Amino acid sequence: METIKVGLLGLGTVGTGVAKMIFDNQEELNKKTGYAIEIIKVAVKNINKKRDIELPQAVFTDNPQEVVENPDVQIVVEVMGGLEDTKDLIIKALQNGKHVVTANKDLLAVSGQELFEVADEQKKDLMYEAAVAGAIPIVRAVKESLAADEITEVMGILNGTTNYILSKMSQEGADFADVLAEAQELGYAEADPTSDVEGYDAARKTAILASIAFSSRVTFDDVSVSGITKISARDISYAKDLGYSIKLLGVAKREDNGQIEVRVHPTFIPNDHPLAAVNGVYNAVFVKGKALGDAMFYGRGAGELPTASAVMGDVVEVIRNIRSGSNGRIGCTCYNEKNIKDVNDVVSKSYIRLLAKDEPGVLAGITRILGEHHVSVESIIQRGGQSSGCDECEQGEAEVVLVTHAVRHQDLKAATDEINSLAKVIQVYNIVRVEEGGN
Amino acid sequence: METIKVGLLGLGTVGTGVAKMIFDNQEELNKKTGYAIEIIKVAVKNINKKRDIELPQAVFTDNPQEVVENPDVQIVVEVMGGLEDTKDLIIKALQNGKHVVTANKDLLAVSGQELFEVADEQKKDLMYEAAVAGAIPIVRAVKESLAADEITEVMGILNGTTNYILSKMSQEGADFADVLAEAQELGYAEADPTSDVEGYDAARKTAILASIAFSSRVTFDDVSVSGITKISARDISYAKDLGYSIKLLGVAKREDNGQIEVRVHPTFIPNDHPLAAVNGVYNAVFVKGKALGDAMFYGRGAGELPTASAVMGDVVEVIRNIRSGSNGRIGCTCYNEKNIKDVNDVVSKSYIRLLAKDEPGVLAGITRILGEHHVSVESIIQRGGQSSGCDECEQGEAEVVLVTHAVRHQDLKAATDEINSLAKVIQVYNIVRVEEGGN
Known part of the structure; x- marks a missing residue:
């Protein structure tokens, strides 16, 4: 049996998972691909570090060039992360005739276009299932299974850390800071949680998803982002x-005129929407297509073996392409011109929570301003004083919660700025978008 | 631009959807595949029937041989259904050098092996995404994305009619017969609902899923089947x-020793399991893999355009294979020997509902028999007379509900047969399996 020779860039959590799967599932992989798979080179920072996996010492190098320059390596698996240096390595690997499987969402969300162009030129495979939603095979589903359909909407829970935090806040009525601290202790959140809680990680994945769903070239900079740090136990209640x-x-929508909305933010979703039941560290991607209707893909978004499963699905695909001489078979120059909608023009329902003086005329003032800005109100809750369920209210204060009908973001912002300046309004605490559409 | 020529066998609901997608999405399909797609021959029963789609009269024929024998047809889309005659047509199409996309679960569940062997010999594509769970791309996910993993379990809600009926029964507290009649009026259930409500349709799809998940050749006859006709409003309550x-x-599990359980039956699933929230006509497939962990795929299981979306995903795949000269690229002779577990040896928790005389010693008699057959009990509910919530009980009768711990099916059956023969037991009404594992 012929052998396919693999080089790894990185042997951290995911890289170790990949090596384990290659060892543990060797027999089935042989059967399904017709080849044996061998890891012949692994670039790591410290070649002497003790590792959770048995590999001959000779495969290790601390120089990643030795992987991408090695003439025997046929597939480079990039699981080291990083931006500029890693981009150069992937480009060099492709130019040296190697196929590349990567899990690097940060890089793809910024430099995807450049990388795919090199892969297309070289007729090499560049695959990245693990870069979005971990083990969930959403990239292949969108690029292949749904290729004949017109996708109009993708909405995803794409970050396990924030979903864990929001789920805990919801289950326990706890506040953000407390749950974050707990998540950090348990290892579910990093010491510097910025990328997760500010939504940047989700925004990178959303950019990649929007690119493949709409055959476009959406990048991280195109995504309007807000994180979960302002969500309080009261909002959840x-x-x-x-x-x-x-x-x-992460929300990406395409209108019939070709305009694309792409944004990441905390969102109210109805409890009968399938995304509402996705809790804890799980991820899910909801897709709407003109023929498909509604579909959802659910699974683990991170972790050693789940992410490795996605990487290895790509490796098998590359090997099957090698076997049939069809590498680069999906590649196409079918990208539509990018047409990103200004986030100020995005229309959605919204939730507003504010604290006001508990005096006559307050609500009248608020609703007058909303009306002037074409914001119509679907429901209002007002709770005054501690006796009526507003724990945070002082004597003489009232909490007001409004849900609007669909409204242009710019109008809502103008209205809430004006409301915030009313003498009787103490503070507009939070504005959160509301998505509709359950089953 | 070169043209790919397609022949349709059948132009019913799904066939019409396929033709619509080819017309409506022509431009995107050209971009993504590099080819124009043309329907050049359509076999129908009545060539004069008025149709919901504009096709030149010359493409119609009432002789399906004219599709599979037509030298210009490159891809045959089989959406006519049927068994023996349709099998012969597909085999002839493959032998004539055509690729085949089919939605025919009935045929694949019985004769899949024979058809795949012909396709492999001829190095032609034979694709069938639409045969299982309609628009949900579960076939490609299992065959490709999860190819490197070891799948241990697949559980699916695979029949929209029965899921609609059970959902309605649950929402409205209504009984099976009433909801079935309503579903028939609304067109969600057929005049003869046997194939749906007895579980045969789900069993065909389960056989196909088990085959791809476990690289085996599971057929309809291997599936142990029971339907939903005995489920009452009381069981749901x-x-x-x-x-x-x-x-x-539809449940398919593989043990480490290679034994496969494959069965279709009504099942208690915990409310925090992702399958529990799948309601109405939606389908979903839950997959457990050693690396993957838990994943779920959710979407529409039937309907003109959702099913056509799955068929067209396959058509695009075939065209990409034609472009890269790689048809038959996934084909492998990687089947494991089939080793189906006797359903009597299957172990699961179970729910038992029975009516007994409301007399001392009844419960003792029941639990004694259970103990003798190694059935241990997790919980018991007993409700006597109308005053304590047993609407169906006469004076002096009590309803007893038990949930067992995991038990061998054969032991449970022996125990419940013996319980049913007790003088104080009026009737064992229902025995339903219980699956565990929420999130």
Whole structure:
């Protein structure tokens, strides 16, 4: 049996998972691909570090060039992360005739176009299933299974850390800071949680998803992002009262005129929407297509073996392409011109929570301003004083929660700025988008 | 631009959807495949029937041989259904050098092996994404994305009609016969609902899923099947009290020794299991893999355009293979020997509902028999007379509901047969399997 020779860039969590799967599933992999798979070179920072996997010492190098320059390596698996240096390595690997499988969302969200162009020129495979939603095979589903359909909407829970935090806040009525601290202790959140809690990680994945769903070239900079740090236990409590769950969603929609909305933000979703039941560290991607209707893909978004499973699915695909001489078979120059909608023009329902003086005329003032800005109101809850369920209110204060009908973001912003300046309004605490459409 | 020539066998609901997608998405399909797609021959029963789609009269024929013998047809899309005659047509198409995309679960569940062997010999594509769970791209996910993993379990809600009926029964507390009649009026159930409500349709799809998940050749005859006709409003009510939903599941599991369980039956699943939230006509497939962990795929299981979306995903795949000269690229002779577990040896928790005389010693008699057959009990509910929530009980009768711990099916059957023969037991009404594992 012929051997396919693999080089790894990186042997951290995911790289170790990949090596384990290659060893443990060797027999089935042989059967399914017709080849034996051998790891012949592994670039790591410290070649003497003790590792959770048995590999001959000779395969290790601390010089990643030795992987991408090695003439015997046929497939480079990039699981080291990083931006500029890693980009150069991937380009060199492709130019040296190697196929590349990567899990590097940060890089793809910024430099995807450049990398795919090199892969197309070289007629080499560049695959990245693991870069979006871990083990969930959403990239292949969108690029292949749904290729004949017109996808109009993708909404995803794409970050396990924030979903864990929001789920815990919802289950326990706890506040953001407490749950974050707990998640950090348990290892579910990093010491510097910025990339997760500010939504940047989800935004990178959303850019990649929007690119493949709409055959476009959406990058991280195109995504309008807000994180979950302002979501409080009170917002979650009101969401429950109103029949919603709060999730950090990556949302990408395409209108018939070709304009693309692409944004990441906390979102109220109705409890009968399939995304509402996705809790803990799980990820899920909801897809709407003109023929497909509604579909959802659910699974683990991170972790050694789940992510390795996605990487290895790509490796098998590359090997099958090698076997049939069809590497680069999906590649196409079918990209549509990018047409990103200004986030100020995005229309959605919204939730507003504010603290006001508990005096006559307050609501009248608020609703007058909303009306002037073409914001119509679907429901209002007002709770005054501690006796009526507003724990945070002082004597003489009232909390007001509004859910609007669909409204242009710019109008909503103008209205809430004006409301915030009313003498009787103490502070507009939070504005959160509301998505509709359950089953 | 070169043209790919397609022949359709059948122009019913799905066939019409396929033709619509080819017309409506022509431009995107050209970009993604590099070819124009033309339907040049369509076999129908009545060539004069008025249709919901504009096709030149010359493409119609009432002789399906004219499709599979037509030298210009490159891809045959089989959406006519049927068994022996259709099998012969597909084999002839493959032998004539055509690729085949089919939605025919009935045929694949019985004769899949024979058809795949012909396709392999001829190095032609034979694709069937639409045969299982309609628009949900589960076939490609299992065959490609999860190819490197070891799948241990697949559980699916694979029949929209029965899921609609069970959902309605649950929402409205209604009984099976009433909801079935309503579903028939609405067109969600057929005049002869046997194939759906007895579980045969789900069993065909389960056989196909088990085959691809376990690289085996599971056929319809291997599946142990029971339908939903015995599920009553009372069973659903008890399920709710116990924290479960009742779903008709297709279950396929593989043990480490290679034995495969494959069965279709109503099932109690915990409310925090992702399958529990799948309601109405939606389908979903839950997959457990050693590396993957838990994943779920959710979407529409039927309908003109959703099913056509799956067929067209396959057509695009075939065209990409034609472009790269790699048809038959996934084909492998990687089948494991089939080793089906006797259903009597299957171990699971179970729910038992029975009516007994409300007399001392009844429960003792029941639990004694259970103990003798190694059946241990997790929980018992007993409701006597109308005053304590047993609407169906006469004076002096009590309803007893038990949930067992994991038990061998054969032991459970022996125990319940013996219980049913007790003088104080009026009737064992229902025995339903219980699956565990929420999130």
